[in-house]
Amino acid sequence: MLGVPELWRYTRRGLQINLLQEGKYVESNMSPNFPNIPIIELVNEYVDRTQREGRSQAIRAFKLWVKENLRREYPPLLRSCTLALKRNYVPAI
Structure with a gap:
């Protein structure tokens, strides 16, 4: 067991x-680190x-979503997620 408090995995079903x-x-439908963000749905969608x-299209759409919904509350989220998309992180399915 890793022993980390929160573990994210991306499977064929999507983010877990x-x-x-x-x-x-124990599987959860939300992240305590992002309590007011539908993180599973966002990750799966983008x-x-x-x-x-x-x-490029996905990054633009994601930036717009963050700007409209979260920019003031979670400024580091935009940067970290944009970097993940730019690095072409697409899970093996």
Whole structure:
């Protein structure tokens, strides 16, 4: 066991978040690190868009979503997620 409090995995089903609770990982539908963000839906949507529309289109759409919804609350989120998309992180399916 890794022992980290929150573990993200991307599988064929999409993003899966697991939280460490009483020594075991339990699947969760949200991230305590991003409590007011539908992170699973966002990751799944923008990974899919990257594959369908290309990286540039997906990055532009993601930046717009962050600007309209989160820019003031989570400024580092825009930078880190944009870097992941630019590095062409597309999970093996």
